[in-house]
Amino acid sequence: MGLDFSVVPGWLDTILLGGLWTIAITLSAAVLSFVGGILFAVIALYAPWIVRQPFRLFAWLFMGTPLLLQLFLIYFGLIQIGINLPAFVAGVIGLGLHFAVYNSELIQTAIVAVDKGQMEAARTLGLSRSQALRKVVVPQAVRDVIPPIGNNMIALLKDSALVSVIGVGELTLSAQLAIGRTYRPFEFYLVAAVCYYIINLGMEAVLRRIERRTALSR
Amino acid sequence: MTDPQHFVEIRHAQKSYGKFEVLKDISLTVERGQIVAIIGPSGSGKSTLLRAINDLDPLTGGEIWLDGVQVNKKLPHRQYEKHINAMRQHVGMVFQHFNLFPHLTVRENVTMAPKLLKGISEDEANKLAEEQLNHVGMIERIDYYPSQLSGGQKQRVAIARALAMRPKLMLFDEATSALDPELVEEVNQVMKTLAEEHMTMIIVTHEMDFAASVCDRVLFMDQGVVVEEGPPEKVFRNPDQERTREFLRKHLEGAK
Numbered sequence: 001m002g003l004d005f006s007v008v009p010g011w012l013d014t015i016l017l018g019g020l021w022t023i024a025i026t027l028s029a030a031v032l033s034f035v036g037g038i039l040f041a042v043i044a045l046y047a048p049w050i051v052r053q054p055f056r057l058f059a060w061l062f063m064g065t066p067l068l069l070q071l072f073l074i075y076f077g078l079i080q081i082g083i084n085l086p087a088f089v090a091g092v093i094g095l096g097l098h099f100a101v102y103n104s105e106l107i108q109t110a111i112v113a114v115d116k117g118q119m120e121a122a123r124t125l126g127l128s129r130s131q132a133l134r135k136v137v138v139p140q141a142v143r144d145v146i147p148p149i150g151n152n153m154i155a156l157l158k159d160s161a162l163v164s165v166i167g168v169g170e171l172t173l174s175a176q177l178a179i180g181r182t183y184r185p186f187e188f189y190l191v192a193a194v195c196y197y198i199i200n201l202g203m204e205a206v207l208r209r210i211e212r213r214t215a216l217s218r
Numbered sequence: 219m220t221d222p223q224h225f226v227e228i229r230h231a232q233k234s235y236g237k238f239e240v241l242k243d244i245s246l247t248v249e250r251g252q253i254v255a256i257i258g259p260s261g262s263g264k265s266t267l268l269r270a271i272n273d274l275d276p277l278t279g280g281e282i283w284l285d286g287v288q289v290n291k292k293l294p295h296r297q298y299e300k301h302i303n304a305m306r307q308h309v310g311m312v313f314q315h316f317n318l319f320p321h322l323t324v325r326e327n328v329t330m331a332p333k334l335l336k337g338i339s340e341d342e343a344n345k346l347a348e349e350q351l352n353h354v355g356m357i358e359r360i361d362y363y364p365s366q367l368s369g370g371q372k373q374r375v376a377i378a379r380a381l382a383m384r385p386k387l388m389l390f391d392e393a394t395s396a397l398d399p400e401l402v403e404e405v406n407q408v409m410k411t412l413a414e415e416h417m418t419m420i421i422v423t424h425e426m427d428f429a430a431s432v433c434d435r436v437l438f439m440d441q442g443v444v445v446e447e448g449p450p451e452k453v454f455r456n457p458d459q460e461r462t463r464e465f466l467r468k469h470l471e472g473a474k
């Protein structure tokens with residue numbers, strides 16, 4: 001049995017819809033992981049002990065266990081305690097929190113590395129510590145980690161395929177659907193791979209643009 | 219203790235890092251509109267003293283008073299934070315390495331604190347930025363980022379940023395030491411303008427000529443004590459203390 005791509009066009013709308021879901025879940029989770037990453041970094045560095053310790057356990061759980069397991073836990077596990085999340089929401093939360101923890105590690109390091117003179121200058125003007133963090137230190141730290149955070153976002157895109165297992169109709173699941181009907185795995189997985197690659201290129205272009213935009217502010 | 223009689227009063231300032239005493243019982247007064255220069259060898263405690271005035275390096279003993287209010291008064295933590303943030307709004311500080319905010323434009327550097335702390339409108343903030351940047355001759359660069367400025371320009375913007383809070387007192391910690399020689403004059407010029415406007419200033423400097431030309435009083439510090447203090451003509455030309463003479467001699471040799 002040779003390759004036959006003629007079956008692909010008939011499934012194109014399914015695949016494209018899957019691609020849109022992949023973009024939607026990636027963007028939502030990326031935003032959550034970015035905002036969450038900043039928040040977690042500030043908690044990890046500055047929150048009182050009583051908040052920091054449980055938080056470290058939480059971060060360790062997210063870094064030390066498989067993302068797949070976390071998705072199962074959020075989607076199937078939470079139902080048991082009466083929290084019944086739609087698959088898309090569970091996927092965004094799982095992916096978002098998972099990568100928020102990784103982003104938080106990057107941002108923590110960057111916050112610590114911001115020149116001490118920046119905090120001093122802000123405090124000298126009369127800003128409180130939290131104002132100085134918000135307006136001066138954290139923005140610079142975030143600016144400094146845009147490239148590695150970008151890498152995390154691309155990893156997030158690739159890991160978004162995992163949410164197919166909880167039934168989000170994204171790209172991988174759409175390909176599987178088509179394969180189930182046509183028995184053409186190679187063709188459809190290849191098409192899906194091309195779609196991931198195109199989304200990836202788009203994300204990289206956006207990242208490069210952000211990097212260029214922030215070049216002057218160093 | 220008695221109420222303060224002077225605009226700035228430093229009473230028996232003492233500062234230790236562990237066993238190491240950096241400031242040993244320093245007292246100093248500055249009147250409104252006066253300009254005081256602090257000179258002395260490296261490690262003598264000049265920066266530590268200056269930074270104690272706005273509590274950036276808190277003293278381990280003694281009192282700082284500004285315009286009738288004690289800066290480092292004993293208060294419970296929360297209240298103290300509020301108090302010190304309010305006090306710092308009255309004290310401008312200029313650093314050797316400028317410490318401009320690189321992620322903000324020149325305009326935003328100047329307006330950030332007034333907008334945040336005084337709640338002024340966007341219009342007022344822009345007016346304020348224009349006024350302060352005109353003052354230091356930097357209005358043309360209002361929408362530049364610090365990375366696009368020379369050292370002298372950065373320092374002038376840093377001065378404008380401090381002035382935008384309308385401080386009662388300005389502190390300068392070697393404002394020109396990090397600058398290429400040809401950029402020193404433009405910053406000195408700005409400081410001279412402030413002197414003519416009777417801004418109260420305490421200036422830590424290695425530039426004796428500049429100190430002599432703008433200051434009302436010079437303090438010579440060594441090893442955490444004020445060795446000698448007086449009008450610049452006296453301290454520079456005819457010091458009483460051998461240590462002062464030696465420092466000035468070495469400094470002159472070093473400058474040549």
Ligand SMILES: Nc1ncnc2c1ncn2[C@@H]1O[C@H](COP(=O)(O)OP(=O)(O)OP(=O)(O)O)[C@@H](O)[C@H]1O
Nearest residue numbers: 235238240258259260261262263264265266267392
């Ligand atoms: N955080 C610190 N911990 C321990 N010692 C310190 C600390 N900060 C300053 N010192 C010490 O205090 C002394 C005075 O330092 P300070 O910076 O006030 O000197 P300075 O007169 O400003 O010197 P320079 O002309 O080099 O700027 C120095 O011996 C320095 O090593």
Ligand SMILES: [Mg+2]
Nearest residue numbers: 264265266391
């Ligand atoms: Mg110093």
